Every structure is written in C-alpha cells, then in structure tokens.
Amino acid sequence: MRTSDVFDLLRDGQPRTRAQLAETSGLARSTITSRIDTLLRLGLVVPIGGAASTGGRPPSLLAFNPAARVVAGVDLGASHARAAVADLSGTVLAERRTDLDIAEGPEKVLGWATSVVLELLEEARRSRGDLAAIGMGLPGPVEHSTGRAINPPIMPGWDRYDVPAHVQSAIDVPVMVDNDVNIMALGERHAHLPDVDDLVFVKVGTGIGAGIISGGTLQRGAQGTAGDLGHVRIPRADGIRCRCGNEGCLEAIASGAAVASALRDAGTDATDGADVVRLTRGGDVAAIQAVRQAGRDLGEVLATLVNLINPSVVVIGGVLADAGEHLLAGIREVVYQRSLPLATEQLQLVSSSAGERAGVLGAAALAIGHALSPDSIEAATLSAG
Amino acid sequence: MRTSDVFDLLRDGQPRTRAQLAETSGLARSTITSRIDTLLRLGLVVPIGGAASTGGRPPSLLAFNPAARVVAGVDLGASHARAAVADLSGTVLAERRTDLDIAEGPEKVLGWATSVVLELLEEARRSRGDLAAIGMGLPGPVEHSTGRAINPPIMPGWDRYDVPAHVQSAIDVPVMVDNDVNIMALGERHAHLPDVDDLVFVKVGTGIGAGIISGGTLQRGAQGTAGDLGHVRIPRADGIRCRCGNEGCLEAIASGAAVASALRDAGTDATDGADVVRLTRGGDVAAIQAVRQAGRDLGEVLATLVNLINPSVVVIGGVLADAGEHLLAGIREVVYQRSLPLATEQLQLVSSSAGERAGVLGAAALAIGHALSPDSIEAATLSAG
Numbered sequence: 081m082r083t084s085d086v087f088d089l090l091r092d093g094q095p096r097t098r099a100q101l102a103e104t105s106g107l108a109r110s111t112i113t114s115r116i117d118t119l120l121r122l123g124l125v126v127p128i129g130g131a132a133s134t135g136g137r138p139p140s141l142l143a144f145n146p147a148a149r150v151v152a153g154v155d156l157g158a159s160h161a162r163a164a165v166a167d168l169s170g171t172v173l174a175e176r177r178t179d180l181d182i183a184e185g186p187e188k189v190l191g192w193a194t195s196v197v198l199e200l201l202e203e204a205r206r207s208r209g210d211l212a213a214i215g216m217g218l219p220g221p222v223e224h225s226t227g228r229a230i231n232p233p234i235m236p237g238w239d240r241y242d243v244p245a246h247v248q249s250a251i252d253v254p255v256m257v258d259n260d261v262n263i264m265a266l267g268e269r270h271a272h273l274p275d276v277d278d279l280v281f282v283k284v285g286t287g288i289g290a291g292i293i294s295g296g297t298l299q300r301g302a303q304g305t306a307g308d309l310g311h312v313r314i315p316r317a318d319g320i321r322c323r324c325g326n327e328g329c330l331e332a333i334a335s336g337a338a339v340a341s342a343l344r345d346a347g348t349d350a351t352d353g354a355d356v357v358r359l360t361r362g363g364d365v366a367a368i369q370a371v372r373q374a375g376r377d378l379g380e381v382l383a384t385l386v387n388l389i390n391p392s393v394v395v396i397g398g399v400l401a402d403a404g405e406h407l408l409a410g411i412r413e414v415v416y417q418r419s420l421p422l423a424t425e426q427l428q429l430v431s432s433s434a435g436e437r438a439g440v441l442g443a444a445a446l447a448i449g450h451a452l453s454p455d456s457i458e459a460a461t462l463s464a465g
Numbered sequence: 466m467r468t469s470d471v472f473d474l475l476r477d478g479q480p481r482t483r484a485q486l487a488e489t490s491g492l493a494r495s496t497i498t499s500r501i502d503t504l505l506r507l508g509l510v511v512p513i514g515g516a517a518s519t520g521g522r523p524p525s526l527l528a529f530n531p532a533a534r535v536v537a538g539v540d541l542g543a544s545h546a547r548a549a550v551a552d553l554s555g556t557v558l559a560e561r562r563t564d565l566d567i568a569e570g571p572e573k574v575l576g577w578a579t580s581v582v583l584e585l586l587e588e589a590r591r592s593r594g595d596l597a598a599i600g601m602g603l604p605g606p607v608e609h610s611t612g613r614a615i616n617p618p619i620m621p622g623w624d625r626y627d628v629p630a631h632v633q634s635a636i637d638v639p640v641m642v643d644n645d646v647n648i649m650a651l652g653e654r655h656a657h658l659p660d661v662d663d664l665v666f667v668k669v670g671t672g673i674g675a676g677i678i679s680g681g682t683l684q685r686g687a688q689g690t691a692g693d694l695g696h697v698r699i700p701r702a703d704g705i706r707c708r709c710g711n712e713g714c715l716e717a718i719a720s721g722a723a724v725a726s727a728l729r730d731a732g733t734d735a736t737d738g739a740d741v742v743r744l745t746r747g748g749d750v751a752a753i754q755a756v757r758q759a760g761r762d763l764g765e766v767l768a769t770l771v772n773l774i775n776p777s778v779v780v781i782g783g784v785l786a787d788a789g790e791h792l793l794a795g796i797r798e799v800v801y802q803r804s805l806p807l808a809t810e811q812l813q814l815v816s817s818s819a820g821e822r823a824g825v826l827g828a829a830a831l832a833i834g835h836a837l838s839p840d841s842i843e844a845a846t847l848s849a850g
Contacts, residue, residue: 221807230807278687292773294686299679301775302663305808306679308772313765313803315700326803380698384769387693388677390686418698418711422606422615423690458491 083461084454086115087124087144091452093169095128095143116142118461123148124168124452146171149212150204151451152197153443156189157260158182158219158234158286162437163193165200166444168212168452170270173204175440182219185237186246194250212456213254214247215446217263217439223304227257230304233323254456256446260439261307262298264432265291266449267442268395272433278391281438282309284378284407285353285398288331292389310335312381330381334374336400343370353399360403371403375410382411383418390423397432404431468846469839471500472509472529476837478554480513480528501527503846508533509553509837531556534597535589536836537582538828541574542645543567543604543619543671547822548578550585551829553597553837555655558589560825567604570622571631579635597841598639599632600831602648602824608689612642615689618708639841641831645824646692647683649817650676651834652827653780657818663776666823667694669763669792670738670783673716677774695720697766715766719759721785728755738784745788756788760795767796768803775808782817789816 089104090096096104102112119125126145146169155162161180164172176196182189193216201211220232227244229235244255265281273279277296283289288310292299299306310331311324322329332338336353343350343359346366350356359367382394394415400407412429419427434441450456474489475481481489487497504510511530531554540547544567549560561581567574578601586596605617612629614620629640650666658664662681668674673695677684684691695716696709707714717723721738728735728744731751735741744752767779779800785792797814804812819826835841 290773294679294684294691295682297680297682299684299774301679301808302777303775303807303811305805306773306775308775308805308808311805312769312772324805381769384697384766385773387697388675388691388770388773389684390688390691390693392687420690420693420696420709422688423686423693426688462491 083115083118084457086112087119087452087457088454090119090125090142090144093144095141097141101142122457122460124457144168149451150201150206150210151212151444151447152200152214153263153440153445153447154193154197154214154216155260155263155439155443156180156182156193156216156218157439161189161192162440163196163200164440164444165197165204165206165211166441166448168448170441170444170448172441172444173206174200176200182235182238186241186243190243190246194247197251208251211251211253212451213256213447214251215263215443215448215450216243216247216255216257217260217443218243218257219260221305222257222259222262224256224258224300227255254447254450256450258298258300258446259289259291259304261289262291262300263442263446264397264434264438265293265395265442266298266445267438267440268397268432268434269293270445270448271438271441273393273395276393278389279393279395280307280385280389280391281395281397281432282378282382283398284334284336284374284396284400286335286337288335288378288398290385292391294389294391309378309381309385312384314377314380316377330377334377336398339370339374339400343367357399357402360406368406371400371406372410374400375407375412376414377410378407379411379414380418383415386415386419386423386427392426393428393430395430395432397435397438401431401435468500468503469842471497472504472837472842473839475504475510475527475529478529480526482526486527507845509842529553534836535586535591535595536597536829536832537585537599538648538825538830538832539578539582539599539601540645540648540824540828541565541567541578541601541603542824546574546577547825548581548585549825549829550582550589550591550596551826551833553833555826555829555833557826557829558591559585561585567620567623571626571628575628575631579632582636593636596636596638597836598641598832599636600648600828600833600835601628601632601640601642602645602828603628603642604645606690607642607644607647609641609643609685612640639832639835641835643683643685643831644674644676644689646674647676647685648827648831649782649819649823650678650780650827651683651830652823652825653782653817653819654678655830655833656823656826658778658780661778663774664778664780665692665770665774665776666780666782666817667763667767668783669720669759669781669785671720671722673720673763673783675770677776679774679776694763694766694770697769699762699765701762715762719762721783724755724759724785728752742784742787745791753791756785756791757795759785760792760797761799762795763792764796764799765803768800771800771804771808771812777811778813778815780815780817782820782823786816 146167164175229238279293281291290307311329313328317333320332322332340350531552546565614623664678666676675692696714698713702718703713705717707717725735
C-alpha cells in the first residue's frame with residue numbers, strides 16, 4: 081500500500097509537482113521521489129513539461145498516463161456480443177459488435193471473445209503485453225469471486241463453467257467476470273456520471289434487473305444476487321406465472337417480453353421489446369399505454385428501492401428504455417407519489433446515456449478497476465524491482 | 466496512510482512478531498520498526514512476552530492494546546437514553562440507562578448526555594484525556610456528515626441543531642452522530658456478528674426502520690435516508706393513513722403502535738408495543754394472531770429487501786421483536802415464499818441478540834471506528850512527533 085498511495089493522488093488526471101504530491105500526501109520528499117521513480121518506470125506516470133515557477137528551474141509536472149496499458153471489455157448478451165479495447169481512462173480504441181447466441185455454449189462464445197480481443201488489440205496497434213486485464217459481463221447470475229455463472233436460466237452449458245480459466249488459456253491476463261446489469265451500472269457511471277456515488281442502473285429488457293452502486297462501490301450482496309428487481313412481487317401481477325417458477329413477479333408484467341405478449345393478445349404483431357418500441361415510436365396508442373403502465377409497475381418496485389437504498393440517480397436502460405419518455409413518465413408518477421420526500425428531493429430518474437454500449441464500457445471499467453487497484457500496482461512495483 | 470497500515474494488521478487482536486508484520490505487509494524491517502515505535506509511544510500497541518523461538522533471544526510479540534483509550538456511546542431514544550464508556554475493543558466499562566424524553570430538546574438532553582459521559586469516565590477510572598471520541602444515535606433522520614437531525618418528526622427543537630458543537634463545548638473530542646437504527650446495526654454486528662459483512666437490522670418499534678450494512682460498510686445512501694422500510698407501500702394498508710402524510714405504509718399496520726391500536730379496537734387494553742408483547746406472552750390469541758400478521762406484512766417488504774440487497778443475516782429488533790417467534794414466523798412465511806431461492810439459501814432471519822443495548826453498543830462502535838481510522842492514527846502519529 082505504498083506506491084499506490086501516490087498513484088491514487090494522480091488518478092484524477094490533474095498533473096501535479098513532486099512538492100504538491102508531498103504536501104497532499106504528507107509523505108517525505110525522498111519517499112515521493114522513490115515512488116514516483118517506480119511509477120515512471122512502470123509508465124503509469126509521465127512528466128508533462130514545466131509548471132508556473134516562482135523563479136529558478138521550473139518544477140516538472142507529473143501526470144497519470146492512461147496510454148501506459150490497455151484493457152479489454154467484453155459484454156455477452158443473450159443474442160449479441162460486444163467487445164472493446166480501451167486505454168486506462170476508459171477511452172475506447174477499437175470496438176466490435178456481433179450477433180451471437182449465448183446458448184451456443186462457453187467454448188464457442190469465449191472462443192469468439194478471445195479472438196476478437198486479439199484482433200481489436202491489433203486494430204488499436206497495441207501488443208499482447210500491453211493488455212493489463214479483461215472484464216466480462218454475462219447475461220445471468222455470476223459468482224464474482226470465481227467468475228462462474230451459477231444456474232443461469234438462458235445459458236445452457238455455462239453453469240459453473242470456469243470462464244477466467246478458459247479465457248486465460250488463450251490470453252494470460254487477469255479476467256474479471258460479473259453479470260450484465262452490474263457492468264452496465266459501472267459503464268454508465270464511468271462514462272457519464274463519474275461523480276455520482278449512489279447510482280442504480282435498471283435494465284428493462286427481456287428480463288428486468290438492477291446494478292446497485294452505493295457509496296461509490298458496486299454492491300453484489302452476500303450471494304451476488306443483489307439488485308434482483310424482476311422477481312419482486314407486485315399486486316397487479318398476482319396470479320400471473322413468471323419464468324422463475326413463482327407468480328406475481330414484476331418481470332411477468334413489465335419486461336419487454338411481457339409487454340409484447342400483452343400487445344399481441346390485443347391484436348398487434350409485437351413479438352419482443354424491440355417491437356414494442358417500434359409500435360410506441362409509430363404512435364400506436366395501445367403500445368404507448370402499455371409502456372406507460374409498465375413504467376407504473378416498475379415505479380412500484382423502484383419506489384421501494386428508493387426508500388431502501390436512497391440513490392441520487394436511477395438510470396433506466398435496456399431495450400424498453402428506448403420507448404423514451406413514456407416509460408419514464410410512468411415510473412416517475414409512482415416513485416414521486418410513493419417514495420419519501422427527503423429521498424426524492426434530489427433524485428434524478430433518467431434514461432441511460434451509454435445505451436447499448438453501457439455493458440462493454442462497464443466491462444472495460446471493471447478491468448481498469450482491477451488493473452489500477454492498489455494490489456495490482458504493488459505487484460507491478462515489486463516485479464519492476 | 467503509513468503507521469495505520471501496520472496497526473490494521475494488529476487490529477484482529479492476534480499478537481505478531483516484527484518479522485511476521487514485515488512478511489505480511491511487505492514493508493522493510495526498518496520501516497516496521499519505526500512504525501511500531503510510534504504505535505508503542507501512542508500506547509495502541511504493547512509488547513506481550515516472548516514467542517516460541519528457534520534459538521537465541523526470543524522475538525517479542527506485539528499486540529493491539531484496547532485499553533489505550535476509551536470511547537463513549539450514547540443512544541438517545543424517544544423516551545429513554547442509554548450511555549456507556551467502552552475500551553477500544555468495545556468492551557463496556559460503565560453503563561447507565563434512564564428515562565428521558567427526547568422532546569425536552571437538545572440543550573437538556575445533550576446536557577444529560579455529557580454529564581453522564583463524565584460520570585461514567587470516573588466510574589471506569591479513566592481520565593478525560595483518555596476519551597478518544599463520542600458516538601451518538603438519535604431517533605430520527607440524521608445528516609451524518611454534520612451530525613444534525615433533519616426534520617425529525619418526534620424531536621421538537623432538534624431540527625438542524627448542531628449536536629457535535631454542543632457536546633464539544635463540554636467535552637472536546639470528535640463526536641459522530643447517526644440515526645438510531647444505523648447504530649443498532651453497527652452494535653449488533655460489533656457485539657454478535659463481527660464476521661458478517663452483509664447484515665440488515667430491522668427495528669420494529671413505534672416506527673419501523675432498518676440499518677443496512679453491505680460489503681462491511683454501513684450504507685446511508687445519497688441523502689442519509691437509506692433503510693426506510695416503514696413507508697414502503699403494502700397493499701393490505703391501502704386506505705390506511707400513516708403519520709408520514711401518505712397512506713398504505715407498512716408502518717401504518719405493522720408497527721408496535723399500529724398493532725396495539727388494532728388490538729384496542731378489538732377490546733383489549735393495549736396502548737403500545739410493550740402491551741402487545743405482554744398480551745402475546747400471556748397467550749392472548751388475538752394478540753398472537755395480530756403479531757403473526759404484522760410479521761407477514763413485514764415479510765412482504767423484507768422479501769423485496771432480500772431480493773434487492775441480498776444480505777446474509779436479517780436481524781429483527783425493537784420492542785415487537787420481544788414477541789419472539791410469532792413475529793419471526795410471520796416474516797419467514799412470506800420471505801421464503803417471495804424471495805429468490807439463491808438469496809434465501811444461506812439467509813438467516815434472527816431476533817436481535819444485543820436487544821435494547823444494540824444502540825449504545827453501536828454508538829460506541831461508531832466512536833471506535835472513528836478513533837481507529839487511518840486518518841485518526843496518522844493525525845496521532847504526527848502529533849506524537
């Protein structure tokens with residue numbers, strides 16, 4: 081926990097002199113000098129010209145160097161995948177999207193992932209040695225500590241499969257795995273809301289789930305299932321069966337699939353959430369009303385979430401978020417009626433800005449978080465001698 | 466962040482040699498020596514005899530010294546107060562309980578608190594200089610950063626009152642203030658569940674609230690209102706007005722006051738939660754049924770909480786918890802029906818072990834957390850020269 085202390089002071093991107101670093105950290109000048117030497121040798125910090133001086137030789141400024149290494153982010157969805165190579169500030173250098181069925185199993189899907197990461201590295205003109213870590217999102221429950229999916233409902237062949245080991249057999253770097261909604265929360269925050277410490281990202285797609293960041297930290301809970309909004313009971317869904325085996329779940333009436341199914345019963349040709357969005361955008365009144373009601377149903381559960389967790393921003397993503405204000409209006413109606421005044425006073429309820437890139441940006445952010453963690457910096461310091 | 470690194474290694478109470486500390490921390494022996502010297506001078510670490518040796522002079526063991534300083538914890542309830550002086554491990558050295566109406570206002574109540582803390586210090590035979598910090602719980606929403614109550618419903622005269630400044634005018638040490646349910650969560654964990662990182666403490670008293678510890682950290686949320694269970698909507702309460710101004714709140718049907726009121730309507734003499742407990746223990750069937758139903762109503766909201774937060778332990782405290790298994794049985798009925806299997810697989814739903822001492826133990830834990838924080842240790846290191 082030493083070299084990393086000095087590095088953490090520079091991670092905000094603001095250049096500083098050695099004297100400023102000594103003052104802020106309270107460390108001795110000699111200590112600062114030796115730590116900075118290590119960071120310069122690792123390339124994580126670079127000198128960037130002279131500072132305004134009060135006379136004599138201008139003291140040189142030091143700054144975080146996001147180009148020192150790169151990371152890869154891989155977002156695996158149910159039917160598509162996205163991968164990117166980014167620098168240590170999260171700026172994407174190369175990116176790829178493809179249709180890919182997660183049900184084809186881990187060998188095939190992870191084979192695609194590793195070969196695309198290598199291609200993207202080449203596109204970004206970076207070497208394999210430059211790659212510091214890979215972050216990956218899976219569309220199901222993940223045991224973060226081991227990187228394995230646990231009983232994932234839509235991922236045949238993936239249950240407890242050792243994802244990091246498979247990836248590392250092709251690319252030997254640390255591999256961090258999490259579920260898709262958690263990495264979307266990380267991606268939205270990293271790319272658009274870096275100063276927000278209490279953020280909930282709600283994905284309203286085929287299923288419904290949330291990634292919860294509290295006090296600046298992603299909260300996974302004891303078993304890694306935190307954020308499961310989809311199977312909260314909502315009275316309007318009583319008697320309606322859910323794919324989870326229970327009944328009365330939010331997901332059974334407010335997911336993209338559920339709204340499409342209701343519209344199909346009403347005589348439209350909707351088969352999924354994307355169809356619902358298309359109908360809504362086309363001005364179909366039944367679709368608009370159905371989306372608004374899905375928003376109200378979501379609002380019932382989000383009102384409870386706001387009371388329990390007290391976030392400052394709730395971000396709505398997933399395919400149904402593309403229905404725009406209709407969904408948000410329904411959510412706001414109920415949340416502002418049902419949540420505590422003090423909890424909603426400063427609350428922002430917004431659509432995702434990262435959109436369908438939230439996952440891949442978050443996967444890269446997960447990898448950066450690991451690569452620049454104090455433990456990683458110390459390990460690099462030791463091996464740099 | 467230097468002396469504290471070494472200190473943190475010793476906080477588990479396990480004695481270690483300088484060589485063990487050097488190995489675990491990766492710090493140079495000379496660095497360890499200088500940091501240990503500081504900790505010895507501060508009294509936070511003491512030598513404790515010889516270790517098993519492989520020959521030659523036995524290396525001396527070093528251990529955390531909880532007696533180095535003391536802290537005070539003050540738990541202010543609606544109609545009673547409790548204060549304690551404890552050592553740095555949280556062991557209570559002296560304690561006092563009294564009836565005290567929070568509505569008498571901050572001057573009177575805080576006057577009691579400061580004079581009792583000084584009395585307890587004497588009882589514990591410790592000097593004012595030994596007191597490192599005071600932790601305090603208030604029965605209302607608290608802005609933790611400033612230690613002020615914000616619009617507290619049952620605390621006339623306390624709104625935005627500068628609690629730390631008032632206390633410090635009598636006893637000049639750091640004063641940490643939080644709401645009563647948050648400190649109960651801290652107290653239960655510190656005293657009975659130190660290894661549990663994901664814990665929710667639910668207080669079912671005149672009101673209903675929760676303190677949430679996730680990933681080992683108390684979660685206060687963006688506005689400090691996290692854990693507000695009491696005003697979550699529950700369908701069975703639709704149409705019933707709540708003291709918060711809304712209707713349909715959990716608190717309006719499942720709090721001690723609400724259950725007592727329902728039993729009064731049924732012809733009993735219950736006026737508050739304590740009466741409900743007395744009737745239940747006496748075998749009154751209507752009371753037992755009412756408590757069981759309150760448990761089910763609580764269970765509806767706790768099932769949602771378990772899905773959203775995924776704690777490993779939910780602790781039930783507050784006066785209605787004294788009704789014992791009847792309340793827990795109702796809660797369990799609904800939580801096991803409604804929460805995700807993966808989230809309830811390892812979940813423990815238990816009554817508070819700390820009971821009515823949870824608050825004062827948590828207030829002391831809050832003070833210890835501050836006194837032994839890296840920042841406090843560094844500050845002490847600097848002033849120790």
